[in-house]
Amino acid sequence: MSARAAWRLEQLGFTEVYDYEAGRKDWQEVGLPTDGTDPRGPIVAEALTVDPPTCEPGSTVGSARALLLGDWTQVVVVNAPGVILGVMRKESWDAPDESLVEDSMRSGPSTVRPGSLLGPLVERMKRKDTESVLVSDPEGRLIGVLDRDAGEAVLSGDSIEPTFESCDHCPGWWRYRMAAT
């Protein structure tokens, strides 16, 4: 439908028409902001924390450990494009400082999309006693971390500070999206 619309607009004299082929579904799945009467409820994007500490698989455990500032208890292992390869958490930290992250990281951690519904996800996290889950885009690139506590806070109606600032022309995650593609 959007392809036909783009052609129609060109017929009408528009010279620079862009067809967002992946459409609204893609927008939702990556957690970009929407409006409307859709009663889906809160999504992961409303509760996640961005910019978790990251390291590369060839880093030493000691250098990764040094990234654990503030409340962070895990370091996400990513490659150069930001694709999630593993995570350093819990027993991974038992490894000696001089060893390599790739030898002790937990490989292939589960991820969720920022556009996923928050309620059912938090319920699953409770059942499995999972404290946090990584959030990625459809290509597996790291976006952030969802802590169960933050998810429960949003579901209970507590407001949290906005994760993304707006750009001049578009709301919220647009800027991230532009950087990621």
Next chain:
Amino acid sequence: MSSDWRGGGAPIVDVLSPDEHEELRIAGSVGLWLRDLEETSVARFSKTDPLVVYCHDHL
């Protein structure tokens, strides 16, 4: 027609039906149903500036 749309700041036009647009839309998008695309309805947009259109998905 272009397939790349990294032209941040362009108006985003939702060409889904009015009901679908009301139910769920990209924040900040303008609803303009495909069947209503004509000279008068698009007069609000500059014909020489970038314009992004979308529907559900690529299917």
